[in-house]
Amino acid sequence: xxxxxxxxxxxxxxxxxxxxxxxxxxxxxxxxxxxxxxxxxxxxxxxxxxxxxxxxxxxxxxxxxxxxxxxxxxxxxxxxxxxxxxxxxxxxxxxxxxxxxxxxxxxxxxxxxxxxxxxxxxxxxxxxxxxxxxxxxxxxxxxxxxxxxxxxxxxxxxxxxxxxxxxxxxxxxxxxxxxxxxxxxxxxxxxxxxxxxxxxxxxxxxxxxxxxxxxxxxxxxxxxxxxxxxxxxxxxxxxxxxxxxxxxxxxxxxxxxxxxxxxxxxxxxxxxxxxxxxxxxxxxxxxxxxxxxxxxxxxxxxxxxxxxxxxxxxxxxxxxxxxxxxxxxxxxxxxxxxxxxxxxxxxxxxxxxxxxxxxxxxxxxxxxxxxxxxxxxxxxxxxxxxxxxxxxxxxxxxxxxxxxxxxxxxxxxxxxxxx
Numbered sequence: 001x002x003x004x005x006x007x008x009x010x011x012x013x014x015x016x017x018x019x020x021x022x023x024x025x026x027x028x029x030x031x032x033x034x035x036x037x038x039x040x041x042x043x044x045x046x047x048x049x050x051x052x053x054x055x056x057x058x059x060x061x062x063x064x065x066x067x068x069x070x071x072x073x074x075x076x077x078x079x080x081x082x083x084x085x086x087x088x089x090x091x092x093x094x095x096x097x098x099x100x101x102x103x104x105x106x107x108x109x110x111x112x113x114x115x116x117x118x119x120x121x122x123x124x125x126x127x128x129x130x131x132x133x134x135x136x137x138x139x140x141x142x143x144x145x146x147x148x149x150x151x152x153x154x155x156x157x158x159x160x161x162x163x164x165x166x167x168x169x170x171x172x173x174x175x176x177x178x179x180x181x182x183x184x185x186x187x188x189x190x191x192x193x194x195x196x197x198x199x200x201x202x203x204x205x206x207x208x209x210x211x212x213x214x215x216x217x218x219x220x221x222x223x224x225x226x227x228x229x230x231x232x233x234x235x236x237x238x239x240x241x242x243x244x245x246x247x248x249x250x251x252x253x254x255x256x257x258x259x260x261x262x263x264x265x266x267x268x269x270x271x272x273x274x275x276x277x278x279x280x281x282x283x284x285x286x287x288x289x290x291x292x293x294x295x296x297x298x299x300x301x302x303x304x305x306x307x308x309x310x311x312x313x314x315x316x317x318x319x320x321x322x323x324x325x326x327x328x329x330x331x332x333x334x335x336x337x338x339x340x341x342x343x344x345x346x347x348x349x350x351x352x353x354x355x356x357x358x359x360x361x362x363x364x365x366x367x368x369x370x371x372x373x374x375x376x377x378x379x380x381x382x383x384x385x386x387x388x389x390x391x392x393x394x395x396x397x398x399x400x401x402x403x404x405x406x407x408x409x410x411x412x413x414x415x416x417x418x419x
Contacts, residue, residue, distance in 0.1 A: 007049050007052075008024075008049045011217075017045075018041055021033065021038060021041070022034075022038075022042065027042060027046070056219060060116055063096075063098075063100065066383070067107055067111040070380075071111065071151065071380065074167040076164070076167040076169075077145055078143060078145070078149060078164050079143070083158060083163075086139055088103070089110070089135050089136050091188045091189045093192070094191070094193075095117060095226060096194050097195050099118035099225070099226045099229065100115075100117075101113060102114065103127070103132055103135060105190075106151075109152040110147055113131075114132035115132070117233070118225055118226065133178055136182045140182075143173070143174070149165065156418045186239075186241060187234055188243075189241060189243050190243075191234070191245045191246070192245075193230070193258070193261070194248050195226050195249060195257075196255045196257050198212050198213045198254060199254070199280070200254060200283075200319055203316060203317050206382055207384060208384050210319070211250065214257075227260055230261060231261065235268060235273070240272060243273050245265075245273065245276070247262075247275065247278060251280055251282070253287040266297075276299060277302065278348065279302070279303055279304070280320060280325075281303040281329060282321065295343055299344065300345075302347070302375060303325075304348040305349055306348070306350050306352075308362035308364075309361070312355050315355075316352065332345060333371075337370070346371060346372075347373070348377060349362060349375065349377065351395065356396075356406050359413045360412045376415070379394045
């Protein structure tokens with residue numbers, strides 16, 4: 001039986017409760033209302049909250065299937081004939097919402113979770129699960145069965161003529177034949193923490209509303225448990241190997257659980273743990289104390305722009321302040337230069353119909369700001385738009401009617417389009 005107190009918060013109760021409802025304590029204890037009509041209202045409220053809880057904590061397999069459907073991916077044998085071989089599933093571990101673990105650079109590139117961190121006492125039970133081994137086996141056999149070749153950066157560097165690009169019907173992955181080469185025996189060198197989506201922006205390409213999980217009565221306890229698992233099953237087991245952690249999902253500088261984990265890593269004194277931080281740039285100065293503690297081990301700060309002008313920024317980065325962003329980036333760049341810091345300041349630019357024409361202007365802006373590296377990225381379908389609207393906005397798709405115009409825009413900017 002579900003503990004109603006864990007899924008219904010006092011705030012939820014105050015929002016929906018009618019004047020004749022039982023008290024909050026009476027409802028979470030299951031005490032009946034004084035009349036049948038009021039009891040019907042209470043039952044409908046409780047059912048709604050149960051459904052919300054189930055949506056927030058749905059299984060990794062359901063989330064993975066939804067991701068696969070959103071990206072319109074089909075699993076099939078790619079029949080790779082020549083390849084240097086992708087090693088990402090051996091050296092990568094990502095932690096997603098609810099503790100689900102993926103072993104690729106993105107859960108969209110291989111939309112399968114290999115297990116759940118909260119369900120095991122040893123992280124290697126997840127890293128070497130049957131699903132994890134099957135993913136690695138398919139790569140070693142040149143099949144790349146689970147890989148999304150349409151958006152994966154590995155495939156962007158592979159000659160399309162060396163692998164099968166059209167899905168082959170009725171081809172299943174090979175039965176697992178567990179071998180030592182399919183296993184990992186140390187914490188992967190690339191970690192991705194992508195389990196807290198707390199952010200002060202609501203960018204249309206990412207979400208439909210503000211998300212603040214810092215005090216969420218369902219998600220925050222789950223995230224706290226994830227942090228404790230990571231501390232003792234992952235961070236404590238890192239010895240002398242060089243490890244890089246990429247922080248993403250929301251805005252790391254305002255996430256309570258990310259800050260908790262960051263402070264734990266800093267206090268561990270393990271300077272072999274490096275950081276790549278993806279940020280919207282709005283809190284760079286406001287969180288200067290935390291940033292200064294981190295910088296000696298930060299290899300890259302990736303600041304999201306998605307625009308070259310304030311007008312476009314207001315469309316693509318809803319909730320942001322263009323002038324504050326530019327001010328913060330200049331402040332940080334000055335600090336990095338005056339302290340001879342090795343931290344690379346780079347810019348993220350998710351290409352969409354609303355901003356692609358500003359690519360040449362953005363390249364010039366980055367030159368002005370002293371930013372030498374730009375991450376031009378494809379849009380991924382996170383379910384924030386209906387499929388048709390997403391397709392209309394996703395100009396970085398070779399099938400888009402304006403794709404050739406995008407290629408010309410890259411050429412004008414002196415850049416090569418990757419896909």
